[in-house]
Amino acid sequence: MDNPTTTRGSILRNSVILGLFAMATVGLIAVTQQGTAERISEAQRRVQLSALNEILPHEQHDNDLLGDSFSVDDYPQLRLSDARDGYRARQNGEVVAVILPVVAPEGYSGRIDLLVGIYADGSVAGVRAVSHRETPGLGDKVEIGKSQWVLEFNGKSLSMPVPENWAVKKDGGNFDQFTGATITPRAVVKAVYQSLEYFADHRSILLQLPAEESTNGN
Numbered sequence: 027m028d029n030p031t032t033t034r035g036s037i038l039r040n041s042v043i044l045g046l047f048a049m050a051t052v053g054l055i056a057v058t059q060q061g062t063a064e065r066i067s068e069a070q071r072r073v074q075l076s077a078l079n080e081i082l083p084h085e086q087h088d089n090d091l092l093g094d095s096f097s098v099d100d101y102p103q104l105r106l107s108d109a110r111d112g113y114r115a116r117q118n119g120e121v122v123a124v125i126l127p128v129v130a131p132e133g134y135s136g137r138i139d140l141l142v143g144i145y146a147d148g149s150v151a152g153v154r155a156v157s158h159r160e161t162p163g164l165g166d167k168v169e170i171g172k173s174q175w176v177l178e179f180n181g182k183s184l185s186m187p188v189p190e191n192w193a194v195k196k197d198g199g200n201f202d203q204f205t206g207a208t209i210t211p212r213a214v215v216k217a218v219y220q221s222l223e224y225f226a227d228h229r230s231i232l233l234q235l236p237a238e239e240s241t242n243g244n
C-alpha cells in the first residue's frame with residue numbers, strides 16, 4: 027500500500043510541473059503572437075510605403091510622405107472602420123496632393139482597402155489596392171501587380187467623366203469591368219468617386235489653405 031504522504035508529495039510535484047509547463051506554453055504563445063503581429067504590421071507598412079511612392083513618385087514632391095501624415099477622423103465618410111492616416115505631398119511647403127485611405131465595402135469578398143491620391147486640382151493622381159480578399163484570377167485584377175486596371179483612374183475627376191459615367195461599362199459607365207467579374211471593379215469605382223467627393227468637401231482643410239482662400243467657396 028502507498029504511503030499517503032508520498033502520494034500527496036507526488037501529486038503536488040506533478041501539479042507544480044504541470045503549472046510551470048502551462049505558464050511556459052502561455053508565455054511562448056504570447057511571444058510568438060507578438061513577433062507575428064510585429065512582422066505583419068511591418069509588412070503592411072512596406073506595402074503602404076510602396077503604394078504611396080507609386081501613387082506620388084519622388085519627383086512630384088519634396089517632403090517625406092510617411093512623415094507628413096494626418097488622421098482622417100471623420101472616417102465613416104470614407105467607409106473606414108476607424109481613424110486612419112492620410113498623407114500630404116508638398117512642393118516648397120505647399121500641399122500639391124493628398125493620399126486618402128478609402129474602403130470599398132462592397133467587394134465580392136468584403137472590404138477592399140484602397141489608397142487614393144488626389145492632386146490639389148481634384149484629379150486622381152493614382153489608386154492602389156493595399157488589402158483585399160478578392161478571388162485570384164477574377165477580382166484580384168484590382169492589384170497593380172495583376173493588371174493595369176487601376177491606372178484607368180489616373181487624371182479622372184468629379185466632372186471628367188460626368189457623374190453618370192462613374193460606373194463600369196456594363197452599368198453604362200466609362201470604366202472597364204474584368205472578364206467574369208463585375209462586382210469588384212463596380213465597388214472600387216464607387217469608392218474612388220466617393221473619395222473625390224470627400225476631397226471636394228474638405229479641400230481647404232486637406233490642402234491647408236490659408237483662411238482667406240478657404241472661405242472663397244473652396
Ligand SMILES: Cc1cc2nc3c(=O)[nH]c(=O)nc-3n(C[C@H](O)[C@H](O)[C@H](O)COP(=O)(O)O)c2cc1C
Pocket residue numbers: 134135160161162164165166196206207208209210211
Ligand atoms: C468562386 C467565384 C469567385 C468569384 N470571385 C469574384 C470576384 O472576386 N470578383 C467579382 O467581381 N466577381 C467574382 N465572381 C463572379 C461574380 O459572382 C459575378 O458573377 C460577376 O462579378 C458578374 O457580376 P454582375 O452580374 O453583377 O455583372 C466570382 C464567382 C465565383 C463563382
